[in-house]
Each structure stands twice: as structure tokens, then as C-alpha cells.
Amino acid sequence: MSTKLNGSKFSRPGDRCPTELLPTAIRYERARGRVFQELGDHTRASQCADLVDIYERRVQLECF
Secondary structure: OHHHHHOOOOOOHHHOOOHHHHHHHHHHHHHHHHHHHHHOOHHHHHHHHHHHHHHHHHHHHHOO
């Protein structure tokens, strides 16, 4: 799953996920963010929150 969500290293982080997997990607990044928060890795938790914001914006633009 993470290989498909992470995509190519040459694409921008918010564009790596295919449109049909956006809901799954949002749940995945939220869960990762919670895990990093519990582990005390606030930088990576913040990166996950940023990706969730990007994916939610994409859902609004591409799915409706």
C-alpha cells in the first residue's frame, strides 16, 4: 500500500497519490501522524498533517 501511496521520488508529495486512493491515503496519513505524535516525533507528525491537508484539498477539487 505505501509504495502506491508514496509514488515516485520525482513527483511532489501531494501529487503522488492516485485520485481513487485519496480516501485511503487520508486515513493512512492520519494514522501515521498519530503514531509519530505518540512516539514524540513532532516533525514527521507535522509532515503527515500537511499531507492530509493536501489530500483533502484534492478530494474537494477532483471528486466533486
